[in-house]
Amino acid sequence: MTLTERRAQLLSLIIGEYVDTAMPVGSDAIVRRFDLPFSSATIRNEMARLEDEGYITHPHTSAGRVPADKGYRYYVEALMQERDLPSEVKQTIRHQFHQAGREEDEWVHLSAAVLARAVENAAVVTLPRTPESHLKRLELVGIQDGAALLVIVLQQARVKQQVLIFPEPMDQDQLTAIANHLNAAFRGHTADEIRGSQAQLTQMEWHVANAIREIMSASDRGGYDEAYLEGVRNVLQKPEFGTSDKMLNLLEVLEQRNLTKLIPFREISADGVTVMIGAENEEDAMHDYSVVISPYGVPGGISGAMAVVGPTRMRYSQTISTVRFIAGLMSEMLATYYDEGARE
Amino acid sequence: MTLTERRAQLLSLIIGEYVDTAMPVGSDAIVRRFDLPFSSATIRNEMARLEDEGYITHPHTSAGRVPADKGYRYYVEALMQERDLPSEVKQTIRHQFHQAGREEDEWVHLSAAVLARAVENAAVVTLPRTPESHLKRLELVGIQDGAALLVIVLQQARVKQQVLIFPEPMDQDQLTAIANHLNAAFRGHTADEIRGSQAQLTQMEWHVANAIREIMSASDRGGYDEAYLEGVRNVLQKPEFGTSDKMLNLLEVLEQRNLTKLIPFREISADGVTVMIGAENEEDAMHDYSVVISPYGVPGGISGAMAVVGPTRMRYSQTISTVRFIAGLMSEMLATYYDEGARE
């Protein structure tokens, strides 16, 4: 299934040209553009073969060739050389990154924006999650007679909060007592463990413990649910969207925030960047798009995923390098703050 | 500057028809559609007068009439009757609302989505903010030798968090001691007050207090900065976007999350819904859109703003009612959890 040297070269040129111009590339054009030592007729023959084998196609008889999914796939697999990002680009990205804010949400959001800008496509970054959360500390702060704010800290610096309504008025001392007791009882425990020993609590404590358990389970289940999407406009600006209904189709898919369903995070190979091209995507609506995905974080520990979404006509090499680089940065940041030693 | 009864009626019909169909409305069409007791010629005369006075326009000679900004303005001001939402609609909205989640962010986000769906346009809802935040409680949780998670609770159940790096290793006891001391010293204080008495602290305490002060100031300054935007697709689907560059223009404006600059939140009259029509918007890019804005929350206390953005061709009456209703719901929710009594 491997191509002759010359055909591979040609495929590479076609892809390069098409990615740049978004226009079908003709035999003549390519010969002139690259000063090939063959005539356009030869190229036509070669193109015909490439087409037979499914690497490129024809929008219609008298148009040039356009890479097919299989062509891109071959390119990504065998032809493309992934080169390191130029160091000034890296520098720029690092710089944008270090403006990251205080809160986790904020810098995940920022990373999506940075990635989207760098690759000129849409980017999705999920919040990182931990395999199973352990309670680290909880706090109850009264805000009204029958209501208190429950703040819980999970390991690896995740903070969750919820307003809790009590069936009867509680003062701050009572709340503090409950918090102290629960802190002592449940420190380091998982949701399941809490469920196990919940029975021995007073009614009020039980009420609080229940809320904690629910929040923790939701967080464990939740995982990739929440993700930031940025740069939709980058994609929509591309020339393939001459007609506006295509834009709407894509928007329809992307705007339902349920990105996780859309983008095959489960395909992520633990160790690097994965590329899904066109029809390789499960979702029908994504058949004209490619997705470049990478996990980030500490393997086996806190981790998340990030992806770039764009038309199949995409600068794969550059995109892959960028995703790899930014995923690396994110991993570093996570490791710095929340490394395994901090699990306690 | 007031119109004759008949002309006002006519304007109303034209707007109604145009809002429904998105097509210029002709004299003949309107006579037949509504069985008017006049001939189309009479209507034409009246239309000509309305046009002279700037209430409607002409895309070109032989097209029907289209309402102008001034026409919409007159309609909103004088013609439109704002009727209460049908109770089943209210019910649906209430229902969607009560699925709101645990965290403040989450239900602000949800409200934007609900609003966008209800009015079939884009919706922006800012996070609510308080006039000046008071510290309620702080917590330090060690996560690594030289790092701790600082969690602070402000009044009205706002929780902020940040990872803090210490110049030297600290154990949990030291952290707890610092937290206790600062809790005692600063409870109920504002950022400025903290700055005032910061001098008397130990070095480590000072470090922590500084971080707190910064977070609080940022929160006080921040305010409307953060907002949720939903339903862009609703707008883009409208027939006025036959051509895709108009879509991109709008997206360009909306996607820069800096919604606050875009939408004149400062125009909000404290007590109700404000409408900005077409060129009344400051931003040039918004000259073809209308914005319906309302504050929500507790006047003088915690509050935010919400807005609907859509083409000037908009169901003003329904939109205004919906915004009013949802703003009311949000206010209720805020009041329930965080009313003045909870200020402590």
Place this chain on the structure above:
DNA sequence: GTTAGCACTCGTGACTGGAGAGTGCTAATT
């Protein structure tokens, strides 16, 4: 294996003419 040559195919853009919708004006009607 490569190339020149050529007929053929399609999409694109410019131009045309007719149909339809709507206007604005004038003169007649109420």
Place this chain on the structure above:
DNA sequence: AATTAGCACTCTCCAGTCACGAGTGCTAAC
């Protein structure tokens, strides 16, 4: 004085036609 019928006029929209150019695929010669 207000309303209406009538009509010429304007402009968009659409379908059809045409020529052009880019590109292909095939054949025959190198």
